[in-house]
Amino acid sequence: MTRPATASAVSQARPLPSPKESRVLDTDVGAIIGALTLVVVGLWSRHGGVAALGDSAAKTYTSLAQLTGLLCSEAGILGLILVTRTPLVERRYGLDRMFNWHRLLGEAMAIFLALHIAFSIAAWAIPDGTMNAIQSLTGKEPYMALTTVGSVIVLIVTISSLKWFRNKLSYEMWYFVHLTAYFGLAASFSHQIVLGTDFADDALARGFWVGIHLALVVWLIWSRWGRLVVAVARPLRVTAVTHEAQGVTSVVLSGTHLRKAKALGGQFYLVRQMVKGRWWQTNPFSLSAQPTNAGLRFTVKSRGESSNAFTNIALGTRVIVEGPYGVCTPDVVNSEKVLLVAGGVGIGPVVSFLEQLGSEHEPIILYRATSEKEVAHINELEALATARNGKVHTLVGPRATLKVADPFSPEVLLKVVPDLAQRAVIVAGPESMVKAVQRGAKAAGVPVENIHAERAWW
Amino acid sequence: MVNVSQKPTLGRQIFPAVALTVVGVGFISLLDNPAGGVVSLEGATGAVVPSSVAANTTLAPSPTSSIIVPTEVPTTLAPVPTLAVEGAGSCDGDVVTGPTAMFKWGSLQLQATFTKKNVLCSVTVLNYPNEKDKSARINQSALPVYNREAVEAGSAQIAVVSGATDSWRAYTAGLQAILDAHPA
Numbered sequence: 165m166t167r168p169a170t171a172s173a174v175s176q177a178r179p180l181p182s183p184k185e186s187r188v189l190d191t192d193v194g195a196i197i198g199a200l201t202l203v204v205v206g207l208w209s210r211h212g213g214v215a216a217l218g219d220s221a222a223k224t225y226t227s228l229a230q231l232t233g234l235l236c237s238e239a240g241i242l243g244l245i246l247v248t249r250t251p252l253v254e255r256r257y258g259l260d261r262m263f264n265w266h267r268l269l270g271e272a273m274a275i276f277l278a279l280h281i282a283f284s285i286a287a288w289a290i291p292d293g294t295m296n297a298i299q300s301l302t303g304k305e306p307y308m309a310l311t312t313v314g315s316v317i318v319l320i321v322t323i324s325s326l327k328w329f330r331n332k333l334s335y336e337m338w339y340f341v342h343l344t345a346y347f348g349l350a351a352s353f354s355h356q357i358v359l360g361t362d363f364a365d366d367a368l369a370r371g372f373w374v375g376i377h378l379a380l381v382v383w384l385i386w387s388r389w390g391r392l393v394v395a396v397a398r399p400l401r402v403t404a405v406t407h408e409a410q411g412v413t414s415v416v417l418s419g420t421h422l423r424k425a426k427a428l429g430g431q432f433y434l435v436r437q438m439v440k441g442r443w444w445q446t447n448p449f450s451l452s453a454q455p456t457n458a459g460l461r462f463t464v465k466s467r468g469e470s471s472n473a474f475t476n477i478a479l480g481t482r483v484i485v486e487g488p489y490g491v492c493t494p495d496v497v498n499s500e501k502v503l504l505v506a507g508g509v510g511i512g513p514v515v516s517f518l519e520q521l522g523s524e525h526e527p528i529i530l531y532r533a534t535s536e537k538e539v540a541h542i543n544e545l546e547a548l549a550t551a552r553n554g555k556v557h558t559l560v561g562p563r564a565t566l567k568v569a570d571p572f573s574p575e576v577l578l579k580v581v582p583d584l585a586q587r588a589v590i591v592a593g594p595e596s597m598v599k600a601v602q603r604g605a606k607a608a609g610v611p612v613e614n615i616h617a618e619r620a621w622w
Numbered sequence: 623m624v625n626v627s628q629k630p631t632l633g634r635q636i637f638p639a640v641a642l643t644v645v646g647v648g649f650i651s652l653l654d655n656p657a658g659g660v661v662s663l664e665g666a667t668g669a670v671v672p673s674s675v676a677a678n679t680t681l682a683p684s685p686t687s688s689i690i691v692p693t694e695v696p697t698t699l700a701p702v703p704t705l706a707v708e709g710a711g712s713c714d715g716d717v718v719t720g721p722t723a724m725f726k727w728g729s730l731q732l733q734a735t736f737t738k739k740n741v742l743c744s745v746t747v748l749n750y751p752n753e754k755d756k757s758a759r760i761n762q763s764a765l766p767v768y769n770r771e772a773v774e775a776g777s778a779q780i781a782v783v784s785g786a787t788d789s790w791r792a793y794t795a796g797l798q799a800i801l802d803a804h805p806a
Contacts, residue, residue, distance in 0.1 A: 191635040199642035206650035212787065223784045361785055364756070365726075366654040 177456030179520070182495065183426040183488065186255035193253075197242065204234045207369055211362050225287035229280055230362055236276035237356065240349055243269035244380055248387035249489075259432075259448075259489040260618075267325060274322035277315060307354040314351030321345040335445070335470075353377065395486045399438065402481045403459060408540035411466045412509060413475035414452060417483050418459040427455040429494060429516030430590075430618060433487035435462065435474070442473055446486065449474070450592070450618070452512030452541065454519040460485070463512035463540060492618035494520040497588045500614070503581055505530045505572075505601050507593020508538065513618055514592050515541050518548050527554035528581050532571065532597060534562050572600040574608035585609035591617045661795040663721040664729075667803035713743040720800040723792040727751040730792040734800045742776045745769045745797065750789070760786050768793045777801065 208214075208231050216227035246253065246266040253262060281301075288297030303309040323329055324341045333341075356373065357363050363370040398421035406414045417435075434446040447470050452463035466472040477483075494517060502525040506514035511531060521527055529549055533539045539560060549556045557580055559571055568576050578584055589610050591601045598617045605615050715736035722731045728751025735744045747765050752758035764786030771780035778797040782790040 189630055189635060192638045195639035195642050198639065199646045202643065202646040203649060206646065207653060210650050210653045210655055216784065220784075226784055361787075365788070368649075369653050372649065 177458035180422070180425050180427045180455045180457060182428050182493075183255060184251070185495070186252050188252050188256045200238055200241070203372075204238050205231070207362060208234055211366065211369075222287050222290040225283045225290070229283035229287055230360055232276045232280040232283060233356070233360070234362070236273050236280055239269045239273035239276060241376065241380060243273060244349075244384060248383050249391070250383075250387055254489055255491065258491040258618075270322050270325060274319060277318060281315065305355075306358050308359070310351045311355040314348045314353075317344050317348030318352070321348065339445070391486060395436075395484050399482045399484050400460070402477050402479050402483060404461075405475075405477060405479060408463060410535070410537035411475075412463060412538060412540045413466065414461055414463045414540075415474060415477060416459040416461045417485065422457045422459070425455070425457070427451065427460070427488040429454050429518070429520040430492045430513045430592075431455075431488035431490040431516075432513070432618075433460065433462070433485040433489070436484040436486070437470075437474060437477060438482040438484060439473065439477070442470065445470060447471060447474065448489075450490075450513040451488070451516040453516050455488070455516070461516075463509060463515075465509040490618060492590060492592070492616045493517070496590075496616045497521070497525060499524065501525050501583065501587045502527045503530070503584060503587045503589045503605075504528070505532070505589065505591045505593065505597075507532045507591075507597035508534070509540075510591075510593030510597075510618075511541055511545070512592075514590070515545060515548065517590060517592075518545070518552070518554075521552060523552040523554075525552065525554075527552055528587075529554065529556045530580065531556060531558045532593065533558070533560050536560050570600065570604070572597070572604040574604050577604050577608050588614045588616065591615070661723050661725045661792050663723055663795060663799055665721045667718065667721055667799050712737065714738055715740060715743065716804060718800045718804050719748070720796045722749075723796040723799075725792040726788050727757050728753065730789065730796055732793070732796045732800060734797065734804070736804065740804070742773060742801070745772050761789055764789055765793070772797055 208227075211230075213227045213231055216223040218224070243266050246262045246269070249259065249262065284301055285294065285297050288300055292300065301308050302312045321342055321344065324333060324338055330338060357370060363373050398419070400417040400419035400421065402415060403418040404414075404416035406416075408414050429451060432448050432450040435449045436443060436446045449462040449464055451460060453461035462474075464471050464474050466475045490513075492513070502521060504514045504518060504527055506529065511533075514529065514531075518527055518529065527549060529545060531539070531542070531545065539558065542556075542558070546556050548554075559566070570576070581587065584605065585608060587610065589601065589605045591598045593601075602615055602617060606612060713735045715738045717733065717735050720732040720734065722729045730750050731748040733746045733748050734742060735746070737743045745768075747769070750761045750765060752761065764783040767783050768780055768790065772778065772793075778794045778801060780790075780794065
């Protein structure tokens with residue numbers, strides 16, 4: 165489906181204001197993680213955890229089971245804080261990094277859980293024998309049957325999210341398995357309060373532990389699911405679908421709700437197409453034009469069922485967007501000149517970023533595409549660059565046909581951009597290209613804090 | 623949002639860490655500390671029953687350590703182990719009833735029997751916290767261990783059983799009161 169964009173709507177558009185900045189610092193995040201760890205380990209130690217370590221084998225195992233159990237919970241708590249997608253963290257680090265940390269915390273949680281189970285069985289096996297210990301810990305003791313189910317769910321969720329496994333599962337399968345993690349965590353909670361000594365015997369510790377979990381549940385509902393409810397209440401509609409290049413389509417979403425929206429070029433939204441069979445699923449799509457009250461434009465490459473459906477979406481379809489997310493925005497640039505590097509569909513965020521830059525940045529754009537047919541927004545790009553005292557360089561063709569082995573080696577980069585070291589570098593594109601540019605720019609003398617990367621979200 | 627032009631002050635960077643550490647340490651220090659729990663002893667150590675009387679009232683011919691099970695407790699309680707303590711001699715000395723040790727989970731009271739040579743010979747638990755299932759379960763498994771260890775050690779210097787630290791505290795305090803009142 166190919167339709168021209170409604171130019172009239174765009175011409176009267178007023179750019180959306182910037183989202184509020186986060187005041188959170190790296191040191192704040194460190195302080196919170198450090199304090200939580202301090203309290204968890206201190207609680208364990210205060211209840212005799214350290215003293216028990218040198219004691220009999222049973223006591224040592226019990227103590228280690230308690231410590232690993234507590235650390236497992238801590239990883240879970242931190243992982244769930246990331247699920248809230250709180251702007252405090254998101255506006256500072258970006259959703260992609262939050263997803264990454266969530267995954268790492270999930271893996272840490274699974275390791276602590278495995279250790280916790282192993283130490284618990286070892287501790288109970290000393291007086292009772294292994295089989296009796298397993299029986300007690302999977303059903304006989306209060307709440308342990310529920311906890312066993314919860315632990316199995318948590319382990320399945322973690323395993324299903326390992327890269328190797330994740331690639332073998334369909335998104336639907338993985339998503340619904342992942343949703344059961346909420347139940348798994350809830351099911352495991354009761355045994356923490358009833359069994360063991362850390363919380364069962366100490367009212368203050370129990371109050372703290374229950375309180376922190378209740379607060380987390382409230383925060384999750386408020387922030388994660390509340391945000392979804394708000395997004396559902398403010399749907400947008402597809403107002404333009406334009407074929408841009410082979411397999412590349414731009415879609416404009418508009419609606420009255422945009423009047424109150426805030427967003428910046430370079431950001432992305434989680435887009436939910438309200439179409440039969442797709443409404444439960446979101447895709448991250450990057451803005452490919454400065455976001456305005458007239459509309460949000462996304463440039464999407466069709467490369468999966470879902471993005472394919474989006475490139476063929478009918479005009480007028482209801483679309484729910486959550487966001488904006490992402491921290492690779494013009495705010496990262498101070499007064500220095502700018503080099504923008506786009507790879508493939510990474511051109512989208514680069515265009516929207518460029519549109520919000522002033523001419524003092526004299527932007528140079530490197531646009532890498534594997535084929536002439538896949539080059540999108542090139543006229544727009546050149547017009548924007550020219551208006552800002554900038555230049556566009558394109559590098560088109562499959563890698564094997566290029567004259568240089570690595571188009572982003574420091575030598576090549578410096579030849580094209582002699583003042584590279586004085587520039588801020590913005591990269592959007594496939595993972596491998598982002599890495600190559602980061603490496604090359606660093607070697608060419610660009611300080612690491614001046615290199616900003618954003619994954620190409622379609 | 624990374625904005626190099628607004629570099630936060632050192633104070634702003636350090637303050638949250640310091641504040642949260644202080645709060646965390648303060649919280650931990652308020653938590654229950656098994657090594658420093660409070661046991662209050664109520665009631666005087668009972669009169670020393672002379673050995674001649676004790677010999678008449680002690681029915682058990684061999685050294686026995688038993689838990690007296692209150693009537694309201696279900697009959698599924700663990701059987702009381704009988705202890706034979708080698709080398710302790712026969713329990714035909716004084717019988718001393720200790721004070722009631724009040725602690726977090728209730729009260730614990732001990733009665734000790736000595737040999738003629740004033741060596742601790744057996745310990746009987748007169749009452750212990752059993753209102754909650756969990757308390758009853760913990761004490762039924764730990765108290766016989768404490769009884770045995772006390773008789774073996776001949777003193778209140780006994781090791782704690784994991785999970786029964788509070789009972790250990792009350793037990794050692796109660797037993798020490800008996801030993802203090804009955805010098806060897």
